[in-house]
Amino acid sequence: MEEAQQQQDKNSLEFKSRIDLSHLQASVARIKSELGKVIIGQQDMIEFLIISILANGHSLIEGVPGVAKTETAKLLAKTMDIAFSRIQFTPDLMPSDILGTSIFNVKTSEFEFKKGPLFSNIILIDEINRAPAKTQAALFEAMAERQITIDNNAYTMKLPFLVFATQNPIEQEGTYRLPEAQLDRFLFKIRVNYPSLEEEIQILESKHHQKNKHCGSLISAILSAEAIEKYQNTIQEIVLESNLMRYIAGIVNNTRINANLYLGASPRASIAIMDASKAMAAINGRDFVTPDDIKRVAVPILGHRILLTPEREMEGFTTDKVVQQILETIEVPR
Numbered sequence: 526m527e528e529a530q531q532q533q534d535k536n537s538l539e540f541k542s543r544i545d546l547s548h549l550q551a552s553v554a555r556i557k558s559e560l561g562k563v564i565i566g567q568q569d570m571i572e573f574l575i576i577s578i579l580a581n582g583h584s585l586i587e588g589v590p591g592v593a594k595t596e597t598a599k600l601l602a603k604t605m606d607i608a609f610s611r612i613q614f615t616p617d618l619m620p621s622d623i624l625g626t627s628i629f630n631v632k633t634s635e636f637e638f639k640k641g642p643l644f645s646n647i648i649l650i651d652e653i654n655r656a657p658a659k660t661q662a663a664l665f666e667a668m669a670e671r672q673i674t675i676d677n678n679a680y681t682m683k684l685p686f687l688v689f690a691t692q693n694p695i696e697q698e699g700t701y702r703l704p705e706a707q708l709d710r711f712l713f714k715i716r717v718n719y720p721s722l723e724e725e726i727q728i729l730e731s732k733h734h735q736k737n738k739h740c741g742s743l744i745s746a747i748l749s750a751e752a753i754e755k756y757q758n759t760i761q762e763i764v765l766e767s768n769l770m771r772y773i774a775g776i777v778n779n780t781r782i783n784a785n786l787y788l789g790a791s792p793r794a795s796i797a798i799m800d801a802s803k804a805m806a807a808i809n810g811r812d813f814v815t816p817d818d819i820k821r822v823a824v825p826i827l828g829h830r831i832l833l834t835p836e837r838e839m840e841g842f843t844t845d846k847v848v849q850q851i852l853e854t855i856e857v858p859r
Contacts, residue, residue, distance in 0.1 A: 543764075543812050544759065544762055544763070544812035546759070546807055546810055546811075546812060547810075549579075549756050549759060549807055549808070550807075550808060550810050552747055552748060552752065552756070553575055553808045555604075555747045556575060556601070556604045556747050556748070557571060557575075559600075559604050559743075559744050559745055559747065560597065560600055560601060560604070560744070562743045562744065563596070563600055563731070563740045563743055563744070564593055564596065564597050564600065565720065565724050565727045565728045565731060566720045566721065566724035566727075566728075567592070567593055567597060567717065567720070569715070570586065570594075570597055570715050570717050571597060571601070572808075573713050573715050573822075573825055574586075574597070574598065574601055574689065574715070575601075575808065576713075576801055576804040576805055576808065576822070577687065577689075577712050577713055577801075578605075578685070578687060578753065578757075579756055579757060579760050579804040579807065579808070580712060580757075580760060580797075580800040580801050580803070580804045581685065581687070581757050581800075582687075582711070582712025582713070582797065582800065582801070583668055583687055583688040583689070583690070583710060583711050583712055584687075584688075584689050584690070584711060584712060584713045584714075584715055585653070585690050585691075585692065585708070585711040585713065585714045585715070585829065586598065586689065586690065586691045586692075586715045586717060587691070587692050587693075587694050587714060587715065587716050587717065588691075588693075588694070588716065588717030588718070589693060589694070589695055589719075590693060592717045592718070592719060592720070593717075594691045594717055595611075595649065595651055595691055596740065598649045598689040598691070599611065599649060600740065600744050601689075602647045602649065602689075603744040603746065604744060604745070604746060604747045604748065605646075605647070605746060605747065605748045605749075605750075605753065606746040606748065606749045606750070607646035607647060607685065607748075607749070607750050607753070608645040608646045608647070608683075609645060609646065609647050609648075609649070610642040610643070610644075610645035610647075610648050610649070611642075611648075611649045611650075611651065612642050612643070612648065612649070612650050612651070613651045613652065614650055614651060614652050614653050614654075614655045614656040614660070615652075615655055615656065616655055616656070616657060618655075618656045618657070618660050619659065619660060620659055620660050620662070620663035621641070622641065622660070623641050623642060623643045623660065623663060623664065624640075624641045624643055624663055624673055624675055625638060625639050625640040625641035625643075625644065625675070626638075626639060626641070627639070627675070627676060638675065638676075638678070638680075640680075643663075643664070643667055643673065643682075644673075644680070644682070644683070645686075646683065646684075646685050646686060646687070646750065647685070647687050647689065648686075648687070648688050648689070649689050649690075649691075650664070650688060650689070650690040650691070651690075651691050652691060652692060652693065652700075653690035653691065653692050653703065654692045654700040654701055654702065654703055655700055655701070656701065657701060658701065661701070661703070661704070661707060664688070664707075665706070665707050665710065667682060667686070667688075668688055668707070668710045669710050671684070671686050684750070684754065685750060685753050685754065685757070690711070705788070705830075705832075708829045708830065709791060709793055709794075709830055711829065712797050712800075712801060712826065713801070713822075713825040713826060714825055714828055714829035715825055716825070716828075716845070756807075759807065760800070760803050760804050760807055761803070762812070763803035763804075763806050763807055763811075763812055763813065763814060764812060764813040764814065765799060765802070765803065765813075765814045766813070766814075766858075768858040769814055769815075769816065769819065769858055770799070771858070772816060772819060772855065772857070772858050773795050773798050773799055773802075773819060774795055775855050776798070776819070776823060776827075776851055776852065776855055777789070777790045777792070777794050777795045777798070777827070779851045779854070779855060780794075780827060780830075780831050780847075780848075780851065783847065783851065784834075785833060785834060785837045785842060785847050785850075786831050786832065786833060786834065786837075786844075786847060787832045787833060787834045787835070788831055788832035789831055790827050790830040790831055791830065794826060794827055794830050797826045798819060798822060798823055798826050798827075801822040801826060802814045802818040802819045802821075802822050803818075805818040805821055805822055806818050816857045816858060820852050823848060823852060824845050824848045824849065824852075827844070827848045828843075828844045828845045828848055829844070831844050831847070831848075832844070833847070
């Protein structure tokens, strides 16, 4: 029995050395350290946003005003030496305001396309649910296909291309509900809560000592576009065993037959869990996925992709609670 355990430990050590993740881990640690200069707490949001970058997925950040949603996304973008745009969505925002428009050049007597703020690497969209359907549709194409079609011309977005969007769950006046198809394009829906009492005291102390220093000036760039692409490719090499694939499929399939749910998750959710759990394993220094990685990412991936039945909604159920129940129900692979 002891010999079998020793052999298993030996195999485990050999298994861990297949992919060198030291540079990726070091970069993630440095990014967290840079953000820690300004952002107090909100570790889950920071971790999920980093995973979002590594897994090449967009993220929707939901929380009440003042919990550092926008600030965290902006500062995270500053840790990367790539282009960044911030767009404030409003009810009168038109597609041309974010995509760009064709302008007539008198000298050449031709129309020239002037690119809008969506042509960037990381795009922070504040209050995404305030823009009308036309603008949402224009954004949807860019998110889904990494390209934009204008005047019958297709423009491919320069990689990396990631959308971080924020929305306020409380305020409903002047907002438009995002369609399910668009929500499905977000890898994560990250729910941001109030800080704890101790964290809020630290926030006050930090702000007091910063005086009038601008937060952005405290943050240094860590990653280049080439490094991000390299790490995204590395994530795809992380090992996912067949029994864990079955585990992921079982979780997602349960959402389609669950009595508490009116709408279950699509196969895109299964792929999202797979990619995100690989990234979760990588930032923890493992080149293989464990069930805990899958459980960790399942709630923010599935919560916005499923709909409660009217009865459960009236009873005060939440989609996150249903996902937690599913995770407790499905047998974990050994």
